[in-house]
Amino acid sequence: MLKMVQVAKTYYTDSIQTQALCPFDLNIAQGEFVAVTGPSGSGKTTFLNIAGLLENHSAGQYFLDGQDITLLNDKDRSKIRNEKIGFIFQSFNLIPELNLYDNIDMPLRYRQFNSKERHNRIMGALEQVGLAGRKGHYPQQLSGGQQQRVAIARALAGTPSFLLADEPTGNLDSQMATGIMALLTDIQRQGTSIIMVTHDPQQAQQAERIIEVRDGILSESQRNVKAAAIA
């Protein structure tokens, strides 16, 4: 599904070069749950931005579902980003002026779905996160955990190849965080791959694979046999 070959990232600012990511190879298969950990400034966000096509890599090749992303222009990259990648952020990133239904509809409007198809996708996703009854409510009428569920529904409604989650429980108390982790595990078991950046070692342990980033170097600890066995 996702294949990176000798991908690297260097930032050039004035006369300063920062090698944010050293060349690495990575394969992630359909349905895998991968946690990305590492200290502040190690390169996690850079990795996530490259995987999510929000930033260009400066070397190497990135294949998504067999397609070489490296060769695409900005317009085609945006299209693939919208169709194949679902984003979940620490701060939910819902639009306060829109109700839950319309929040989920927003990215679908950029796709070629008719209104019935969009409706079915929105309601299906809301049901999956247990909030179908709240579709007319606004984000501020929901708890933090519920808002993150809506953000997950928004990501799922587009049936992406994978979800990219950046500290998805960073703004939640531990009970809500547990609920969100259970939901993500459920989604992964249904076949959607998840790549999740987390500072929380306990959360990382719930993934099947743990990638650690240190000073721009990616390394993978042994497959998490326990999580894989439970899955």
Ligand SMILES: Nc1ncnc2c1ncn2[C@@H]1O[C@H](COP(=O)(O)OP(=O)(O)OP(=O)(O)O)[C@@H](O)[C@H]1O
């Ligand atoms: N736009 C940029 N221009 C120049 N350097 C950058 C840029 N973005 C990131 N860097 C540098 O690249 C390195 C990796 O940064 P990155 O944000 O990926 O780390 P991180 O692991 O996500 O950190 P945190 O956990 O604090 O968010 C850092 O040295 C950072 O200063």
